[in-house]
Amino acid sequence: QLHLQESGPELVKPSETLSLTCSVSGGSISSSSYFWAWIRQPPGKGLEWIGTVFYTGNSFYNPSLKSRVTLFVDTSKNQFSLNLNSLTAADTAVYYCARHWDYYDGRGQRAAYFDYWGQGSLVTVSS
Amino acid sequence: SFDLTQPPSVSVSPGQTATITCSGDTLGHKSACWYQQKPGQSPVLVIFEGVKRPSGIPERFSGSNSGNTATLTINETQPMDEGDYYCQAWDSRSAVVFGGGTKLTVL
Numbered sequence: 001q002l003h004l005q006e007s008g009p010e011l012v013k014p015s016e017t018l019s020l021t022c023s024v025s026g027g028s029i030s031s032s033s034y035f036w037a038w039i040r041q042p043p044g045k046g047l048e049w050i051g052t053v054f055y056t057g058n059s060f061y062n063p064s065l066k067s068r069v070t071l072f073v074d075t076s077k078n079q080f081s082l083n084l085n086s087l088t089a090a091d092t093a094v095y096y097c098a099r100h101w102d103y104y105d106g107r108g109q110r111a112a113y114f115d116y117w118g119q120g121s122l123v124t125v126s127s
Numbered sequence: 128s129f130d131l132t133q134p135p136s137v138s139v140s141p142g143q144t145a146t147i148t149c150s151g152d153t154l155g156h157k158s159a160c161w162y163q164q165k166p167g168q169s170p171v172l173v174i175f176e177g178v179k180r181p182s183g184i185p186e187r188f189s190g191s192n193s194g195n196t197a198t199l200t201i202n203e204t205q206p207m208d209e210g211d212y213y214c215q216a217w218d219s220r221s222a223v224v225f226g227g228g229t230k231l232t233v234l
Contacts, residue, residue: 037223047162047170047213049223060222063128096169102217105176111158112217115181117169 002026004097006121013127017085022097022118029078030055035100036080037114038071040093048093052100053080087125094120129218131226138232145201147229149214152195157216159197161190164228165210173212174199201231209233 008020022036029036038050051061053071061069065084073080084091098114105111131151139145149159158177162170172181174190177197187202197216201208214226 046228047215047225049225052223062223063221101175105158107156109157110217110219111160111176112223113160113172113175113215114162114170115172115175117171120169 002099002116004099004116004118006095006097006118008095008121008123010122011124011126012087014087014089014125016087017083018087018091018123018125019081019083020095020097020121020123021079021081024078024080029073029080030075035102036071036073037098037100038082039096039098039114039117040091041096041120042090042093050082050084050095052102089125092123092125094122096120129216129221129224131214131216131224133212133214133226133229135227136230136232138234139201139204141206141233142203145204145208145231145233147199147201147212147214147231149197149199149226150195151197151216151224151226154197154216155192155194157192157218159190159192159214159216161188161197161199162213162215163208163210164213170213204231204233206233 003025005023035052037052053059059071070083097118099116102112161174164170177192178190191198211228
């Protein structure tokens, strides 16, 4: 059974950079079948996809966050990580890591879904 | 940008059928999926590729897609089905997009 676990600071100051790591167990992050993603949820609000990374390091991001986000992988540790810079209070959220299936459906349309999620890590941006 | 619109809330009586909709431009041509999230828990995938159920998801959960709307249907709704439900799809401009979520109340 695949298990994902987020780790990182609970409190970060405005203008600083958030660094979170997702440790994957029960499966290899180096599989060519799927990707790895970060998704966040501000308190009391909905889900927002941040970005996705492949084990090779190739990544793609939410256009609204692209200028502030970097995702990278460490296959030796079976981990992938998120850096989000220039933080503001609006970045306060529960941050989830998840396994991302990305494929083309029967109609040739690109599609995606997230089938395994971590428990989430609450990050508060405050001075 | 590509937006997915869900009703903020849906109420249903136990044993009845709950229907949650998700609307978006050309959504009928995409493979939508649905997640259930209970308070304090991580989201759980309940429907993918528009109509498929992951292993372990009860048969009372089903999905459909027509026109610009994807629909999650829960037959014989149980109190344990209460929670927030999110649709999600892929768009060529925005990549991964989530709907705003629908709070399902069973009363």
